[in-house]
Amino acid sequence: MKITEKNGDIFVTPVECFDLDLTLDCGQAFRWKKNEDGSYTGVAKNHPLTLKKEGDTLILKNTDKNIFDTFWKNYFDLDRDYKKICNKLKEDKLLSSTIDEYYGIRILNQDSWEALCSFVISQQNNIKRIKLIIDRLCNAYGEDLGDGLYSFPTAKRLSELSEDDFNALGCGYRSKYLERLSKEVASGEIDLKAIKKLPLDQARKELKSIYGVGEKVANCALLFGMGYYSAFPLDVWMKRVMEYYPDGLPKCFEGYEGIAQQYLFHWARNNL
DNA sequence: GTCCAGGCATGCA
DNA sequence: TGCATGCATGGA
Numbered sequence: 001m002k003i004t005e006k007n008g009d010i011f012v013t014p015v016e017c018f019d020l021d022l023t024l025d026c027g028q029a030f031r032w033k034k035n036e037d038g039s040y041t042g043v044a045k046n047h048p049l050t051l052k053k054e055g056d057t058l059i060l061k062n063t064d065k066n067i068f069d070t071f072w073k074n075y076f077d078l079d080r081d082y083k084k085i086c087n088k089l090k091e092d093k094l095l096s097s098t099i100d101e102y103y104g105i106r107i108l109n110q111d112s113w114e115a116l117c118s119f120v121i122s123q124q125n126n127i128k129r130i131k132l133i134i135d136r137l138c139n140a141y142g143e144d145l146g147d148g149l150y151s152f153p154t155a156k157r158l159s160e161l162s163e164d165d166f167n168a169l170g171c172g173y174r175s176k177y178l179e180r181l182s183k184e185v186a187s188g189e190i191d192l193k194a195i196k197k198l199p200l201d202q203a204r205k206e207l208k209s210i211y212g213v214g215e216k217v218a219n220c221a222l223l224f225g226m227g228y229y230s231a232f233p234l235d236v237w238m239k240r241v242m243e244y245y246p247d248g249l250p251k252c253f254e255g256y257e258g259i260a261q262q263y264l265f266h267w268a269r270n271n272l
Numbered sequence: 273g274t275c276c277a278g279g280c281a282t283g284c285a
Numbered sequence: 286t287g288c289a290t291g292c293a294t295g296g297a
Contacts, residue, residue, distance in 0.1 A: 027278055119278075126277035129295055172293030177280080214280050235278035265278075275297085285288085 001078065003068070010068050014056040017082035019104025024051075026266055028224045029108050030118055030131045031138070031152070041149075043138075044075055045111055048149045075109050082106060082259075089260050091252035094244055098267040105262045108224065112192040113185060114152040115225025116207070119217045120177050129170075136169045159186035177212025184210070196226045203228065223258040232257040237268040 004011045024032035024040050032042035039052035039061075049072065050061040058076075060068060073079065086103070090096040121137075122130045134152075141157050142150030159182045166175035184190045195206045203226065207218035215234070222231035232249070234242070241264045253260045 120280095122277090123279040124277060124292080125279090125294085126296075129277075132295080167293090170294065173280090173291090174293080212280065216279060220278070233278065236276090237278070269278095277294100277296095280292090282290085283288105284290105285286100 003065070005065050008061075008064075010060040010063060010065060012058040012060070012068075012078070015053075015058045015078065016056060017086060017104050018053065018058065018076070018106055019102075020051065020053050022102055022105045022266065023108065026105060026262060027127050028220075028262065029110055030127070030134045043145060043149050043151055044108075044114075045071065046143060046145065046151045047071055048145050048147065077106050077109055080106075085256050085259060088252055089256065089263070092250045092260070094267070095260060095263055098263045102263060102266050105259070105266065107229065107259055107262065109227060110225045111152070112196060112221065112225040113155055116192065116213070116217075116221040117152075117155075117158075117178065117181065119220040119224075120181060120212050121171060121174055122220070123174065123212075123214075123217060133170050140169065155182050155185035158182035174212065180211050181213075192226075200228050200230055204231070223261070229256050229258045230254075232261050235265075237265055237272065240272050241265075241268045 001015070002013055020038075020040055021034075024042070025034065029042075031044070032040045034040055035050070037052070039050055041048070041050045043049070047063065047067055049063050052059040052061070060072060063072065086099050090099055118130070118134055121133050125133075138150040138152055141153035141161070143153075144150055158178070161179065161182065163175045163179045166178045171178055181190070185192065190210060195203050198206065200222065203222060204215075204218050207213050207221055208215065213221070219231040219233035222228040223233060238261065249257060249260075
């Protein structure tokens with residue numbers, strides 16, 4: 001993987017198995033917006049970015065080499081060999097055809113607080129409306145990064161809100177969950193960094209003890225915000241997919257159940 | 273108007 | 286342990 005800088009843009013090549021549409025708009029992250037030229041603009045942590053792909057070259061605009069090295073490279077999981085993982089997953093028949101059709105889904109290493117908070121909002125909600133609510137939340141309480149971009153608000157900032165404030169954003173019955181979650185993370189009562197160091201089962205147990213966090217939301221936070229690639233979130237779509245696996249998950253998913261899940265989730269939404 | 277969405281807490285058996 | 290029910294709201 002070669003990294004060069006030209007006119008302030010970062011060029012990374014070759015980048016295999018990375019389809020921007022499939023990865024940035026597949027329901028794991030809610031803050032990437034597609035531009036007219038096919039590029040995407042979004043924010044993670046306090047870093048704005050516009051991202052484009054030409055062939056197997058990834059082009060990052062509005063950032064710098066240092067932020068790429070210390071942040072985006074990990075965020076996009078660029079050091080992981082997805083090609084190899086996909087080849088393994090393709091030992092499963094359904095995934096074989098699915099990966100052929102939708103090749104290029106990666107797991108983004110999102111911030112644990114943002115992921116947990118986002119997936120509390122996601123429950124019993126559709127992706128379009130999840131994006132709408134998170135957009136309002138960031139615009140109202142995030143840090144202004146210029147160009148109409150805002151960071152995801154910190155737990156500390158959201159801990160100042162009341163249930164009514166969350167209601168005003170359209171969070172509905174999840175408002176009470178968000179109020180408590182924000183206050184408990186801000187106070188340190190919930191320590192996401194500590195949870196992230198635990199083995200999967202223990203980390204999941206800790207997350208499920210949080211008010212408003214059940215099995216599904218916990219698994220999403222683990223997979224998308226804490227680097228647990230074996231977490232396997234079961235939402236309404238995935239429960240339909242599970243009819244194809246009456247004997248449980250195949251052996252070839254082992255270690256990367258979460259990546260398999262993302263392909264199956266995408267397949268389900270397009271085919272079931 | 274009805275139905276549904278990346279579910280959860282609660283009460284009850 | 287498992288199952289039924291209520292829950293907010295915008296889009297189809």
